[in-house]
Amino acid sequence: MGGVLAKADPAREAAFRALLATHNGAYLNVELPNQLRQLSHQDAAFATELAHGTARLQGSYDQIIVRAAGRELKTMQPAVIVVLRMVAHQLLSMRVPAHAAISSGVDLASRVAGERTKGIVNAISRKIAARDLDGWLAQLPGEPLAVQTHHPQWIVDAYAQALPQAELEPALAANNVPAQVCLAAYPGLCELTELAGEPTAYSPYGVRAAKPPGEYPPVAEHRAGVQDEGSQLVCLALARAAQPGRWLDLCAGPGGKTALLRGLGIDTALYATELHGHRAQLVKQNLSGYAAVGRQSAVLVADGVKPPFQPGIFQAVLADVPCTGLGALRRRPDARWRKADADLPELVALQKALLRSAIELTAPGGVVAYVTCSPHPAETSEVLHSVLEPSVKLLDAPSFLPEVRDAASRADSRFIQLWPHRHQTDAMFCALIGRIAQ
Ligand SMILES: C[S@@+](CC[C@H](N)C(=O)[O-])C[C@H]1O[C@@H](n2cnc3c(N)ncnc32)[C@H](O)[C@@H]1O
Numbered sequence: 001m002g003g004v005l006a007k008a009d010p011a012r013e014a015a016f017r018a019l020l021a022t023h024n025g026a027y028l029n030v031e032l033p034n035q036l037r038q039l040s041h042q043d044a045a046f047a048t049e050l051a052h053g054t055a056r057l058q059g060s061y062d063q064i065i066v067r068a069a070g071r072e073l074k075t076m077q078p079a080v081i082v083v084l085r086m087v088a089h090q091l092l093s094m095r096v097p098a099h100a101a102i103s104s105g106v107d108l109a110s111r112v113a114g115e116r117t118k119g120i121v122n123a124i125s126r127k128i129a130a131r132d133l134d135g136w137l138a139q140l141p142g143e144p145l146a147v148q149t150h151h152p153q154w155i156v157d158a159y160a161q162a163l164p165q166a167e168l169e170p171a172l173a174a175n176n177v178p179a180q181v182c183l184a185a186y187p188g189l190c191e192l193t194e195l196a197g198e199p200t201a202y203s204p205y206g207v208r209a210a211k212p213p214g215e216y217p218p219v220a221e222h223r224a225g226v227q228d229e230g231s232q233l234v235c236l237a238l239a240r241a242a243q244p245g246r247w248l249d250l251c252a253g254p255g256g257k258t259a260l261l262r263g264l265g266i267d268t269a270l271y272a273t274e275l276h277g278h279r280a281q282l283v284k285q286n287l288s289g290y291a292a293v294g295r296q297s298a299v300l301v302a303d304g305v306k307p308p309f310q311p312g313i314f315q316a317v318l319a320d321v322p323c324t325g326l327g328a329l330r331r332r333p334d335a336r337w338r339k340a341d342a343d344l345p346e347l348v349a350l351q352k353a354l355l356r357s358a359i360e361l362t363a364p365g366g367v368v369a370y371v372t373c374s375p376h377p378a379e380t381s382e383v384l385h386s387v388l389e390p391s392v393k394l395l396d397a398p399s400f401l402p403e404v405r406d407a408a409s410r411a412d413s414r415f416i417q418l419w420p421h422r423h424q425t426d427a428m429f430c431a432l433i434g435r436i437a438q
Helices: 010-023 028-036 041-056 058-069 078-092 098-113 115-129 133-137 144-149 153-162 165-174 229-241 256-264 277-292 341-361 381-387
Strands: 182-185 197-199 206-209 224-226 246-249 269-274 298-301 314-320 362-372 392-394 429-435
Touching: 010 028, 010 041, 010 078, 010 098, 028 041, 041 058, 041 078, 058 078, 058 115, 058 133, 078 098, 078 115, 098 115, 144 153, 144 165, 153 165, 182 229, 182 256, 224 256, 229 256, 229 314, 229 362, 229 429, 246 256, 256 269, 256 277, 256 314, 269 277, 277 298, 314 341, 341 362, 341 381, 381 429
Parallel strands: 246 269, 246 314, 269 298, 314 362
Antiparallel strands: 182 206, 182 224, 197 206, 362 429, 392 429
């Protein structure tokens, strides 16, 4: 350790830069690809494993670092904290030999945080190396399930409400297994056989990708897209429940579901609204494969709470609302430490407002799909129950996906609740609400 000149280490530097940006508020899934561009295949794979794993277990590593250092994280500079998290991951969860994990961490610290940080990083890293992960976890406070599965307690509590006790541990453990990328072949534009990979268990449009999505020509041509099987299934449920006519995707960006709805709604006029202009552009991009064959859609930048439409004019409205994303934790390694239950009240208020707006826009006889990629009761069943009134009725949503076993929610068997550990999908929630003709 402590050579005169620290060696270049592009894979660890790429992971470091992505994790530091994430520490400062960026999204890892956005930041990491930017950092991987110049790397060899092998370095990119190592950097991805290191960055994802470090982010996923960050809450545990932070507590371990505090104990090893004997001081609070806030007394350390962010670059040093990120380097120590990376060293902890290599020592405790990857098969990197201790001397390599520590010396690379010391070199990295000296390059990114200054020569004078070498001593402290070396000392703390050696203390971390003195125990294995189980040894450290046994020292940490908190409920064993939260500690062992590396989840904040409020997420464990939310899962516990939504699942039978016997499934709680498998569900949390599934969040620690990176998801295979899933593709959707857009109906009428792409045959499943054009997408190399294993077909998904339930969605007739899904394939588990056998190579990076960018290497599939239909994806580049917007005839197919990256889309979790759970997202495909909720579109399918709505399309099966709805009549042709005018359909609206109320919270459309980036437009994966809009594109699949475009394909499923053969005789429909499709509208999409999205609050943010740059995300509305992504919706247009996702629809460009259909636009190229003359199947147009209207994409508007608009607030779904005050939509620019007359009430009661849509046969189908998809309200895929902003949520905590607790159902997609396996695909977003940094997400579980980013949100807190304190974020819920504001999100839930928006979810209720968007759902009320969706119901108002729906014609008598039409149907609303309320969708979240979160199984949290506050964002799912509780939102639904707050908007029930005589002009609406809950449809039996699982009956529209008869091919999917165990799709009913524990809170109410009329809601769909998918799970990674049961269905190998994100934990998507979907309620179908019928507008009663009066
Ligand atoms: C869960 S995402 C939708 C994902 C999308 N349906 C898809 O499958 O690609 C929620 C979207 O709602 C947008 N949004 C947030 N507030 C909104 C509002 N008041 N009106 C319309 N869209 C909103 C967000 O910008 C985000 O793009």
